[in-house]
Amino acid sequence: MAETHSELLECQQLACGYSDRQAVLRAIDLTARPSEILAILGGSGSGKSTLLRTLAGLLAPRAGSVRLIGVDPYAVDASERRRVMRRVGVLFQHDALFGSLSVLENIALPVFELTRIPKPVAYEMSRAKLALVQLSEFERRLPSQLSGGQRKRVALARAAVLDPVLLFCDEPTSGLDPVTARHIDETLVRFRDVLRVTVVMVTHDVEGAHAIADRAIFLEGGAVRAQGSIDELAGSADSAVQAFFGRRKLGRHAS
Amino acid sequence: MRATLRRSEAEHASTLQLTGDVVLDDAADLYSELRRIATGGEFGNLALDFSHAGRLDSAGAVAATLGARLFEARGRSCEFTGLREQHTQALALVSEQRQPVHDAAAAQAWPAAWLERLRRGRGLIAVAELVVDTVSSGVRCLVRYDRRRLLAVAEQTVVLGVDATFIVSLLSFLVGVILAFQGAFQLGKFGASVYMAELVSLGMVREFAPIITAIILAGRSGAAIAAEIGTMAVNDEVEALRAMGISRAQYLVFPRVAAMTLAQPLLTLLSMAVGIAAGVAMGSVLGIPMAVSLQRMQDALVLDDFVLGVIKSLLFAWIIAFVGCWMGLSTQGGAQSVGRNTTLAVVFAIFWIVVTDSAVTTTWTLSHGRDAF
Numbered sequence: 244m245a246e247t248h249s250e251l252l253e254c255q256q257l258a259c260g261y262s263d264r265q266a267v268l269r270a271i272d273l274t275a276r277p278s279e280i281l282a283i284l285g286g287s288g289s290g291k292s293t294l295l296r297t298l299a300g301l302l303a304p305r306a307g308s309v310r311l312i313g314v315d316p317y318a319v320d321a322s323e324r325r326r327v328m329r330r331v332g333v334l335f336q337h338d339a340l341f342g343s344l345s346v347l348e349n350i351a352l353p354v355f356e357l358t359r360i361p362k363p364v365a366y367e368m369s370r371a372k373l374a375l376v377q378l379s380e381f382e383r384r385l386p387s388q389l390s391g392g393q394r395k396r397v398a399l400a401r402a403a404v405l406d407p408v409l410l411f412c413d414e415p416t417s418g419l420d421p422v423t424a425r426h427i428d429e430t431l432v433r434f435r436d437v438l439r440v441t442v443v444m445v446t447h448d449v450e451g452a453h454a455i456a457d458r459a460i461f462l463e464g465g466a467v468r469a470q471g472s473i474d475e476l477a478g479s480a481d482s483a484v485q486a487f488f489g490r491r492k493l494g495r496h497a498s
Numbered sequence: 499m500r501a502t503l504r505r506s507e508a509e510h511a512s513t514l515q516l517t518g519d520v521v522l523d524d525a526a527d528l529y530s531e532l533r534r535i536a537t538g539g540e541f542g543n544l545a546l547d548f549s550h551a552g553r554l555d556s557a558g559a560v561a562a563t564l565g566a567r568l569f570e571a572r573g574r575s576c577e578f579t580g581l582r583e584q585h586t587q588a589l590a591l592v593s594e595q596r597q598p599v600h601d602a603a604a605a606q607a608w609p610a611a612w613l614e615r616l617r618r619g620r621g622l623i624a625v626a627e628l629v630v631d632t633v634s635s636g637v638r639c640l641v642r643y644d645r646r647r648l649l650a651v652a653e654q655t656v657v658l659g660v661d662a663t664f665i666v667s668l669l670s671f672l673v674g675v676i677l678a679f680q681g682a683f684q685l686g687k688f689g690a691s692v693y694m695a696e697l698v699s700l701g702m703v704r705e706f707a708p709i710i711t712a713i714i715l716a717g718r719s720g721a722a723i724a725a726e727i728g729t730m731a732v733n734d735e736v737e738a739l740r741a742m743g744i745s746r747a748q749y750l751v752f753p754r755v756a757a758m759t760l761a762q763p764l765l766t767l768l769s770m771a772v773g774i775a776a777g778v779a780m781g782s783v784l785g786i787p788m789a790v791s792l793q794r795m796q797d798a799l800v801l802d803d804f805v806l807g808v809i810k811s812l813l814f815a816w817i818i819a820f821v822g823c824w825m826g827l828s829t830q831g832g833a834q835s836v837g838r839n840t841t842l843a844v845v846f847a848i849f850w851i852v853v854t855d856s857a858v859t860t861t862w863t864l865s866h867g868r869d870a871f
Binding site for chain 2: 341360
């Protein structure tokens with residue numbers, strides 16, 4: 244069925260945080276449109292990952308609402324929630340691959356567990372995604388036999404194997420060298436352009452976000468401080484935004 | 499998605515027209531339909547018509563591509579017609595022929611890998627190397643009076659041995675009771691129930707105490723050793739030790755082997771004492787006075803019986819510790835591998851305990867002649 248929702252992701256007056264602590268973020272309003280890459284920027288501890296987990300249906304909001312593909316995943320019954328979550332992919336910061344499964348088995352796992360697709364089709368779907376992340380020759384390896392960047396790309400292939408309409412990425416390029424980070428960025432762009440996936444990514448990597456993001460929001464002090472294109476953010480008069488982008492610039496020159 | 503099949507008799511060809519989105523939820527149906535048509539002999543070549551199809555995702559593209567290959571495998575063709583740009587892009591994802599790549603580093607299935615390693619003798623040589631390394635580490639540690647290592651031995655002795663005191667005592671008590679009960683009843687049929695004292699004392703000291711203690715420690719301490727070291731191995735902590743130039747035998751294996759060497763004989767002696775006490779108590783319940791039982795036990799037992807029990811307990815301790823450490827160190831992969839190697843550690847340890855017990859009992863008995871009976 245075609246996705247008819249003009250906004251695949253929408254949240255209103257969202258407050259999020261872990262239950263035993265105070266809300267990290269308050270009154271967040273944001274949307275993500277079909278086939279766009281939305282970057283969530285902010286300093287360490289600004290609540291980026293907490294927001295991502297709440298948006299991805301993994302952490303119940305403290306207040307407000309989240310709608311994924313037109314459905315509030317926290318307000319529906321388990322079967323409806325499973326149906327929605329099947330259309331969503333999540334790339335975790337620490338890849339979260341299953342160490343005892345081969346690369347191909349890791350990618351095919353959601354297909355076997357969530358669909359009744361026959362084995363040859365499931366494996367071929369997984370190989371197609373593996374080719375997309377340019378790791379076809381590693382399909383029989385264990386995650387422990389891959390480098391950090393390769394593991395991240397395998398995790399990306401697994402997150403995308405069911406052709407999600409929404410892909411959430413938590414720090415997709417953290418801990419990677421610039422060349423590998425660009426590979427990941429290119430892969431996300433291919434996902435957007437070829438698979439028509441909407442990508443919502445949390446990142447520190449301003450350069451990467453600048454290269455691929457259609458829009459960005461900047462979090463500071465528990466709220467959205469600025470939003471727009473990266474160029475707009477970089478040229479913002481807001482001192483906190485300037486400080487974030489300025490620090491990045493200083494770092495780049497220093498290196 | 500809706501798939502409509504149209505057949506043209508004249509050209510001996512058919513057209514399968516797809517309508518609507520061809521996406522994940524339709525992939526299984528599309529593949530099944532194409533397989534049905536491909537395996538049914540009545541249809542010739544097929545044209546898969548996408549002109550009325552909506553969005554095609556990678557699952558739909560894979561189903562169509564694999565379905566087309568089924569036709570090709572039967573010497574027929576399956577052409578895609580009416581493709582739009584989005585369809586072409588999605589099909590491009592899966593159109594490359596990707597042959598499985600021979601990957602030398604790929605992990606083998608564990609039984610095959612194990613058998614292969616054993617066949618080549620690498621496994622046994624590696625275990626032998628580990629034993630030699632551990633013994634030399636132990637000697638160095640004692641000669642240099644390495645306080646840190648000795649503290650680690652003390653710590654492991656508490657975890658692997660002292661903490662097992664209660665369960666060893668409880669099970670030994672119950673075995674003593676059972677032996678006395680069965681012995682007194684069966685021997686009572688011949689009017690010889692008083693010989694229960696010999697049965698319990700010799701049985702506990704020579705056989706039951708060493709083997710019960712060993713089985714408890716294999717299940718408890720051996721599994722703990724394998725799981726702990728295995729988790730360290732999969733988290734690259736063992737690799738990190740190597741990178742820092744720290745001997746895994748010295749840091750990981752020696753404290754555990756030394757701890758088991760200390761704890762197991764002591765726990766075995768405890769098990770002997772508790773089992774015998776339970777037998778005496780049970781005997782008194784069944785009408786055999788305690789003084790009589792104790793006197794008969796004293797007459798029956800000689801120092802050699804205790805020596806045999808302690809020798810066995812030492813051999814069992816080394817089996818449990820080395821098997822646990824080796825299984826832990828040879829863990830690769832992830833959580834599943836830790837579980838599998840932990841299970842193997844317990845199974846292998848118990849197997850070799852029983853084999854060793856049979857060998858030692860037979861050898862000892864034969865070498866000590868009739869006195870041993």
